[in-house]
Amino acid sequence: MACRSRATAAIAACAVLLGACSTPTAPGADVDVDADAVQVYAAGSLRAALTEIAREHQARTGQKVALTFGASGLLRERIEKGAPAQLFASANTAHPERLAAGAGWQAPVVFARNTLCALGSEKIDATPDTLLATLLRSDVRVGTSTPRADPSGDYAWEFFRRADALRPGAYALLDAKALKLTGGADSPMPPAGRNAYLWLMEQDRADVLLTYCTNAVAARAERPRLRVLPLPPALQVGAAYAMTLRSDAAPAAQAFARALRQPAAQAALQRLGFELP
Structure with a gap:
């Protein structure tokens, strides 16, 4: 019954926010690159959670975060073609692992589940x-x-x-x-x-x-x-959400990655129906 309990808990937690969970973005829609912002490319299902977390992070640190959402596989392809992501948050582990298998990206870390x-x-x-x-x-x-x-x-x-x-x-x-x-x-x-x-x-x-x-x-x-x-x-099928940073990620990007694993961000993810890693 553990799987059903986790699914039911996720449904109940997400229902509390009545629609705050996210929808996808157009696959080719990149944000305007802001040189001062941390460029985060993330799964569309993370839209509500990361928008809230990034807003709080910016208010607390003054560091801007630019969010681009879409299907994780399509985002990975764009990153491989030169898109300026500094942090990639995927709805699975396979896409960030593929980036990390090449040069320039760190080993992925699971930070949430669905x-x-x-x-x-x-x-x-x-x-x-x-x-x-x-x-x-x-x-x-x-x-x-x-x-x-x-x-x-x-x-x-x-x-x-x-x-x-x-x-x-x-x-x-x-x-x-x-x-x-x-x-x-x-x-x-x-x-x-x-x-x-x-x-x-x-x-x-x-x-x-x-x-x-x-x-x-x-x-x-x-x-x-x-x-x-x-x-x-x-x-039952569970989804593991993993993030990876560029190997030469700026301190601001590293700080946002750390923030995603801190209690405040994890609480926001839970309120929106995600599970702890």
Whole structure:
């Protein structure tokens, strides 16, 4: 029951903030480079948390922090092509590990965790125990993020693999029917300021979206008739958020990295539904 307890706790914690959890940014949208600011590239699901943490950090230290959000895999590609990130915060460990495997980046450190959930439309009548059977129905459209470009998509496919272990053939069915609706270079983008997952539901793009619990709860906060379903314990998939610094990172960037692991920042992450590392 530990997995279900963690997922339920994440849902409850994020619900307290009623929509403060984040949505993605356009994949190619870089901020204007401010030479005096710490350039932080971070997973879109960290938007609310890092915005709050950076605001507090700037008020306390006077150091500006410039935040660029997007799918972690796409951000890594931009960094590899020369984007000026000094700190990279990913929704998985693989992308920062890839940077660290080359020259110029430090070994990544896990600073927060999240959990995969299902966000269902009003017409979906399911419980965690019946969720897999519901997703396998031919009349249920399953939306995901884009694997390799976005860790949320990778976690969805890990869920598919675990489902296949319980119900042989489930992977093939889910892999074939999954609609990659977010996290890709060409994914449809919601209007500015809109929750991407709520917008996809309103556009009737899917009946169920597999996404982080923090994102699902934020969508339901705006439309209470939506349903947030934790995955059953045997199928639960957790997400580890890791950050890495450039090897020659300026003291200001190092200070912000340390701040992310301090009690105040960790408390902000917990309030928004994330789990401690």
